[in-house]
Amino acid sequence: MVDELAGAFLRQHRRYTSRQVAAMAGIPMYRARRFWRAFGFANVADDEVEFTDSDVEALLTLIGLVRDGTYDEEHALLVVRSLGRATARLAESQAVIGVEALDQAGVPREERADTWRARADRVVPDLERLLVYAWRRQLAAAAGRVVDQETATVRLAVGFADLVGFTRLSRQIPEKELAALVERFEGRSADVVASSQGRVVKTLGDSVLFVADTAAEAADIALRLVEVHARSRGMPALRVGLAIGQVIGRMGDVFGTTVNLASRLTALAATGTVLVDPAMAEELAGDGAFVLRPVDRLVVRGLGELVPSTVARS
Numbered sequence: 001m002v003d004e005l006a007g008a009f010l011r012q013h014r015r016y017t018s019r020q021v022a023a024m025a026g027i028p029m030y031r032a033r034r035f036w037r038a039f040g041f042a043n044v045a046d047d048e049v050e051f052t053d054s055d056v057e058a059l060l061t062l063i064g065l066v067r068d069g070t071y072d073e074e075h076a077l078l079v080v081r082s083l084g085r086a087t088a089r090l091a092e093s094q095a096v097i098g099v100e101a102l103d104q105a106g107v108p109r110e111e112r113a114d115t116w117r118a119r120a121d122r123v124v125p126d127l128e129r130l131l132v133y134a135w136r137r138q139l140a141a142a143a144g145r146v147v148d149q150e151t152a153t154v155r156l157a158v159g160f161a162d163l164v165g166f167t168r169l170s171r172q173i174p175e176k177e178l179a180a181l182v183e184r185f186e187g188r189s190a191d192v193v194a195s196s197q198g199r200v201v202k203t204l205g206d207s208v209l210f211v212a213d214t215a216a217e218a219a220d221i222a223l224r225l226v227e228v229h230a231r232s233r234g235m236p237a238l239r240v241g242l243a244i245g246q247v248i249g250r251m252g253d254v255f256g257t258t259v260n261l262a263s264r265l266t267a268l269a270a271t272g273t274v275l276v277d278p279a280m281a282e283e284l285a286g287d288g289a290f291v292l293r294p295v296d297r298l299v300v301r302g303l304g305e306l307v308p309s310t311v312a313r314s
Helices: 002-010 018-025 029-039 053-067 073-104 109-146 166-170 175-195 215-230 257-268 278-284
Strands: 153-163 199-203 207-212 238-250 253-255 274-276 290-294 298-300 304-306 309-313
Touching: 002 109, 018 029, 018 053, 029 053, 029 073, 053 073, 073 109, 153 166, 153 215, 153 257, 166 175, 175 199, 175 207, 175 215, 199 253, 207 215, 215 238, 215 274, 215 278, 215 309, 238 257, 238 278, 257 274, 257 298, 274 278, 278 290, 278 309
Parallel strands: 238 274
Antiparallel strands: 153 207, 153 238, 199 207, 238 253, 274 309, 290 309, 298 304
8 A cells, every 4th residue: 555655656657676777877886875875765675676767867867967067976965965855854744734634634544545645646746846946946046145155154143043941841732732833833933034034944843043144134033033923822932042153054054153152042041032142232233123231241151151132122
């Protein structure tokens, strides 16, 4: 039954072993496996017939990008790895949503696979088109941001928003209710960040990491996050830490001292407040939209002593 369901989404017959696919692509097995592992695919036995014409086409496409000099091998692997990570999470979420839709429609558990297989012809082409549409739009926006960067580092405002008391709450409410709360938190947070010219880097269940180009944009996002979630019934209070400085961007993620500082400030922020580092406070000082109040000198783990400030709307 699982094989039949997988076939409905693959939309091609499995007809090749891994060795046959590698041979058709004209590369040794070790190299084919490097690409498959980068995609996040598990190893299969050499004699298992698990692969389709699409697997052959994908390998030929990758090899072509390397042979014509578009990418070297390592950059091709980075491209594949980023695709694998993004699509794995996407596929997992869509599978869960699909099951929830079947439950909502009253489909019995024992009939799920058959019903979903029957729906695959309707669902897969549309999801495929939407995936390519969203990717092209996101790629256009990302290319516009990074095309003029001279290095991998860029100056950004970084924010962490964290639900207070989430661990304790997770032990007190049913799993289904907890999942709904997390989805509501992530969805509304993403709406706030996107509508205020920011970008969500990642969500971690009870927290969200975002970046913005300016201190004012980041402060507005942080305050809106606190305000929006405060109006949501049953949602724990929020606290936010902000820092601004050089950030290393890689594989859709951000790293560096500025990111670490924002994370540390979040842990030190009082419930319902936004705590900013001195550099961000200095940039916001002349902005009449905000009021800054220095707090006592704090020891920030791994980063020494500093005097952060709370920020509020004027």
